[in-house]
Amino acid sequence: MTLPPDFPATTPVRPSGCPGLLRIVQAMDGGICRVKLAGGLITAQQAEAVADVAHRYASGVIEATNRSNLQIRGVGTAHQALIEPLLAVGLGPANAASDDVRNLMLSPTAGIDPQQVIDTWPLARQILGSLESTPRFAELSAKFAVQLDGGEALAMREHHHDLWLCAFECNGQPLLAFGLAGCPAQDAALGSVPVEHGHELVMTVLTLFLELARPEHTRMRHLFKERAITDFFAQLAQRLSVAIGPAAAWPRATHSRQSPIGTYPQRETGQVYVGATLALGRLDAAQLSALAKIATRYGNGTLRFTPWQGVLVPHVRAEQAACVTQALHALGLLCDAQHPLTQMVACTGSSACIKGLADTKQDARRLASLISQPQPIHLTGCLRSCAAAHVAPVTLLAVAPGHYDLYLRDPQHAGFGVLRERNLTIEAAGAWLEARQRSNTHD
Numbered sequence: 001m002t003l004p005p006d007f008p009a010t011t012p013v014r015p016s017g018c019p020g021l022l023r024i025v026q027a028m029d030g031g032i033c034r035v036k037l038a039g040g041l042i043t044a045q046q047a048e049a050v051a052d053v054a055h056r057y058a059s060g061v062i063e064a065t066n067r068s069n070l071q072i073r074g075v076g077t078a079h080q081a082l083i084e085p086l087l088a089v090g091l092g093p094a095n096a097a098s099d100d101v102r103n104l105m106l107s108p109t110a111g112i113d114p115q116q117v118i119d120t121w122p123l124a125r126q127i128l129g130s131l132e133s134t135p136r137f138a139e140l141s142a143k144f145a146v147q148l149d150g151g152e153a154l155a156m157r158e159h160h161h162d163l164w165l166c167a168f169e170c171n172g173q174p175l176l177a178f179g180l181a182g183c184p185a186q187d188a189a190l191g192s193v194p195v196e197h198g199h200e201l202v203m204t205v206l207t208l209f210l211e212l213a214r215p216e217h218t219r220m221r222h223l224f225k226e227r228a229i230t231d232f233f234a235q236l237a238q239r240l241s242v243a244i245g246p247a248a249a250w251p252r253a254t255h256s257r258q259s260p261i262g263t264y265p266q267r268e269t270g271q272v273y274v275g276a277t278l279a280l281g282r283l284d285a286a287q288l289s290a291l292a293k294i295a296t297r298y299g300n301g302t303l304r305f306t307p308w309q310g311v312l313v314p315h316v317r318a319e320q321a322a323c324v325t326q327a328l329h330a331l332g333l334l335c336d337a338q339h340p341l342t343q344m345v346a347c348t349g350s351s352a353c354i355k356g357l358a359d360t361k362q363d364a365r366r367l368a369s370l371i372s373q374p375q376p377i378h379l380t381g382c383l384r385s386c387a388a389a390h391v392a393p394v395t396l397l398a399v400a401p402g403h404y405d406l407y408l409r410d411p412q413h414a415g416f417g418v419l420r421e422r423n424l425t426i427e428a429a430g431a432w433l434e435a436r437q438r439s440n441t442h443d
């Protein structure tokens, strides 16, 4: 197996320190290799390959990221040996320069969701193909991201994207509402185009961004600090072959559902998908290999990772759903939505990140043992907030080993929100959160 053409990549316009498949970044626990999954989907064969190389050439720890990708931690020195089997099963980019630009988020239930307005897969494949095959798009930063929401019941609508598109129906016609430098849960749509012009819209927005942005503008929001969004919009409207329509009829969904745990119906009669959560976003090589076998035995041989660090086994016959849940539970995945860890996220923390001021993963487990109900809580080892792509309702920011400042999300306050308590121990944070939960319940 050979590496994609141009390996190693030529000097990028917007260099990145983020891990990629071909760019293994060092951490305290070894290298990190990020494996991008189109729409969070991975086949059983691919999952077995990831599990195998994670076991052979790394520590065996695999993380599900908040953009529905996987990353292998603790990679040793055998980089080529780790990468080549992943390329052989089709997990690589079309060419070395395009690994970073494969940032298109779909709903984890794209194509199978009973509520969807459109099946986003055909358009997503077209967009991904163009992202990888257009040399100019390799100038985009590794963080530049696009979201395509087909109107599914299950979608992450709070992560900020440089461009987001949401399908809706107006007078029987499927349209795509779209926005820039924001998210569908909080921001108004700028306009809409017919679905068949979705590819053209994405290509035109990206091309225009690259023409107007300087290299230090890695995200759309950086460009809008210097240039009015109305100006960008006017130029976009001039270039499109279709008039941008209104999006007043777009029924904005303001809240993302949590990652599904349990059994949910699919569009296909008699078929369901079964979901579970990975405790603090991690699984080991043996668990991923076992997941692949579950998908093959009970589903169609695919798995879908979610932006909430969960996993779905799709295309299961309804009468076999209980067996799948049992198998996922036996693997150590969280199958009870009342488990406090199901809504908790924690970054790598001081056990493997030099910037971490506390062992966030261990502290999260301790905190989970102190609270009686799941609450959306984010423990972060420093201000960089790697584990959460949007502000959580409660953030615990490490200030020293085992000690955290506590913030509550507030739209009036930037960053993590309002600082409510300083320098809490995990026990004190647990008591504070329990008391707050009780008072909220009694209101």
Ligand code: SF4
Residues within 6 Å of the ligand: 347, 348, 349, 350, 353, 354, 355, 356, 357, 380, 381, 382, 383, 384, 385, 386, 387
């Ligand atoms: S948030 Fe800070 S401590 Fe946590 S993984 Fe990121 S850089 Fe490291």
